[in-house]
Amino acid sequence: MSKRFNHCRATAPLTAVCVLVAVLTGCGRQRDGDVYTVLNSSTDETYHRWDAQAMDRCGERLGVTVEQQSVPAAQVMTKALRMASSKSLPDIVQFDASEMPTFAEAGGLTDLETLGLSTRGIPRGIVDFGSYEGTYYGAARSVNTLALFYDRDVLDEAGVAVPTTWDELREAARKLTRGKRYGLALSAGGAEDGVFQFTPFMWSNGGDETRLDGPRVVQALDYWKALLADGSLSKSTVNWTQADVNDQFMAGNAAMMINGPWQVETLNTKKSLRWGIARIPAPRAGADSVAPLGGTVLTVPDTGDPERQRTAGRIVACLAGEKEQLSYALKSWMVPADAEAAAVWRERVPGLRALADQVATARSRTAKLGAGWPNVSLALQSAFQAALTGESSGAALKRAQQRATSGN
CATH class of the missing domain: 3.40.190.10 (Periplasmic binding protein-like II)
Incomplete structure (x- = not known):
């Protein structure tokens, strides 16, 4: 694997679920009303810059500031668990898709469809990629495969x-x-x-x-x-x-x-x-x-603040929107999750069309x-x-x- 893409890591130990169940209650720390934080694994300078630019565009569109906190991919889960234990979870966490079910199983994530995100136009395999037990918790901007x-x-x-x-x-x-x-x-x-x-x-x-x-x-x-x-x-x-x-x-x-x-x-x-x-x-x-599908998904933790969660959902919708998907995928060589964006991607990078064909029938490892x-x-x-x-x-x-x- 290369750069920030930890597309095929196994999930954290399931004991993490017990930790989450114990800590996902009570009041959190006071948050800056107009600053929203995304925990991700964009430690590589290039990808960190691309993500910052996308977050700036979405923040400007929504009238808020979006900042990223980046840690190595292997540390995202443990970092999120520590933040959960101190009631300081970020507004958005970008998990490796294979890790997302651990948080979802404990009730630590918000159903994105209740925040207004739709799965329309997304291939079933990619919807499953961001789902746990039929509930859509994670929006993919782009995916990879073999x-x-x-x-x-x-x-x-x-x-x-x-x-x-x-x-x-x-x-x-x-x-x-x-x-x-x-x-x-x-x-x-x-x-x-x-x-x-x-x-x-x-x-x-x-x-x-x-x-x-x-x-x-x-x-x-x-x-x-x-x-x-x-x-x-x-x-x-x-x-x-x-x-x-x-x-x-x-x-x-x-x-x-x-x-x-x-x-x-x-x-x-x-x-x-x-x-x-x-x-x-x-x-x-x-x-x-x-x-197999690989990549990350954007999730909204249940922080106990419905209004912030709704705004976080709008940020996720922007970052995972067709325009931002295509921009990110063309830079990173990944395939857009949205079918219409993927169709444009095929025309822009014809040498990699086989990847889009492979994604069309690909599966999530955690779907079953x-x-x-x-x-x-x-x-x-x-x-x-x-x-x-x-x-x-x-x-x-x-x-x-x-x-x-x-x-x-």
């Missing part, structure tokens, strides 16, 4: 077409593996990066996170094992993050990779690299390629399990490590299902 990146020159020289199915991907990866160059690079490390990268294979094959030992999930992990057995994947894939994968691709050590748009800025620094992008191959021709996602993530991480270093996929995933169910 896609297949490929080296145009390498594929052209080898006479290999961009693959669209699993069989084609396996055959292409075999042909493109030469010397120190592997046909494909992906992250199967023991962290959320690996889980994020496995979900397109699990979901596209009809697998489900509620039954990790199901035959469709086993088949998906067997496919990864087959790529490794072919020699098309490096054995180091079990240790690689998505940033490592991008480094291998840029160094010419991989002809193709699974990665996301947060790598585009870095890819473009190597002028000699002619790269292309396509949807992740599906198990069979005509099947949907279903990838909500705050229970971390247990599944941790269980899958262990399963990858075991299966790709010798254990059968079936045995590794059976143990993963038991671990996910028990929470241990």
Whole structure:
């Protein structure tokens, strides 16, 4: 992952819910009536500046001042919990979408639809991305997902077409593996990066996170094992993050990779690299390629001040409006959440249209399990490590299902 985008972190421990339940009562500190605060993870200078400009525009439109308080992405949840305990929550918190259910489950967030925000024009997958148990708590400005990146020159020289199915991907990866160059690079490390990268294979094959030992999930992990057995994947894939994968691709050590748009800025620094992008191959021709949604959502904490919450809702509506979405997405290489903004984005950045196509069928990791996602993530991480270093996929995933169910 790159810059501020912690698109695939697991949520905070569920003990946080107990903390929230205990502290989300009572009076908060006195607030400056015309100054509204947004807690986010825009610590990178560029993204901090872009967010400040957007907040200035929305603040001017609404007649208030909007300020951001930025901390590293890994600290947003803990910072918000500390602020909740001292009754000093900000007016808006920009959570990683996988963390949002923890606050929502404890009753710590406000239903955005009650504040006047509509989900009209937003794809169902992105609505789910910002929802918990059917209630819309988080508005996304833009989202990211995974896609297949490929080296145009390498594929052209080898006479290999961009693959669209699993069989084609396996055959292409075999042909493109030469010397120190592997046909494909992906992250199967023991962290959320690996889980994020496995979900397109699990979901596209009809697998489900509620039954990790199901035959469709086993088949998906067997496919990864087959790529490794072919020699098309490096054995180091079990240790690689998505940033490592991008480094291998840029160094010419991989002809193709699974990665996301947060790598585009870095890819473009190597002028000699002619790269292309396509949807992740599906198990069979005509099947949907279903990838995970990543990114952040803007939420309004329940601070006990309905009037401030209504104004905070209007700020969120502005920041997540079509105009601001498009502005932000064009700078950050993300895809606008709004369908009309995404259509304009496709025309403005035609080389990345495959990302918009992938987003159209993408899913939220927490849509089915909500705050229970971390247990599944941790269980899958262990399963990858075991299966790709010798254990059968079936045995590794059976143990993963038991671990996910028990929470241990």
